[in-house]
Amino acid sequence: MSRLAEFRAAEKALQEQLALLEQMKSDAALKRELAFEEKLVALMQQYGKNLQDIIPLLDPPRSLSGASTPAPRTRRPRVVxxxxxxxxxxxxxxxxxxxxxxxxxxxxxxxxxxxxxxxx
Structure with missing residues (x-):
């Protein structure tokens, strides 16, 4: 492929990506997620916390949640x-x-x- 053809293909791909980006910017759900992320980051900075501090609070390990389930027992296969x-x-x-x-x-x-x- 010639350099000119590569340039035209790249330019076309860039235009398609820019159109997709403009479409996403007008999406209401994306706007809500971006606002939530901004507020969450501001709240983490206010309290001096990072994601590693917050994740265990929101999704605790199963063993610490109190509802521990015993491991399923497996039977030894019977011998012929x-x-x-x-x-x-x-x-x-x-x-x-x-x-x-x-x-x-x-x-x-x-x-x-x-x-x-x-x-x-």
């Missing part, structure tokens, strides 16, 4: 147990004791005997 029936050679893999086949074995052979069948 493998039971091997020595009479039939059948294997059952389960994370809990509510397996249909495992309950049948416990009813038939007894809880203590079946717990002895856990593979290590």
């Amino acid at each position: 147990k493998v039971y091997e029936n020595p009479h039939t050679g059948e294997l059952i893999e389960t994370k809990g004791g509510n397996h249909r086949g495992l309950r049948a074995w416990k009813d038939q052979y007894g809880v203590d005997a079946v717990e002895g069948w856990v593979r290590r």
Whole structure:
């Protein structure tokens, strides 16, 4: 791109930005925010405070607010147990004791005997 074309593009972009700036200057919401900022800065200077002093007052840390919530508890994942029936050679893999086949074995052979069948 030639220098003249770059100049014209930059000039056009500048005109667009100036038009946007003039439009924003007439915005009522922006005027209210600017007035608030001016008053806030004047108030901070009057009391000798800065933003680092004010932010903790307006938005206190959660731990100091008194409404502390305990950290959610997470359960330890259950370990897969493998039971091997020595009479039939059948294997059952389960994370809990509510397996249909495992309950049948416990009813038939007894809880203590079946717990002895856990593979290590």
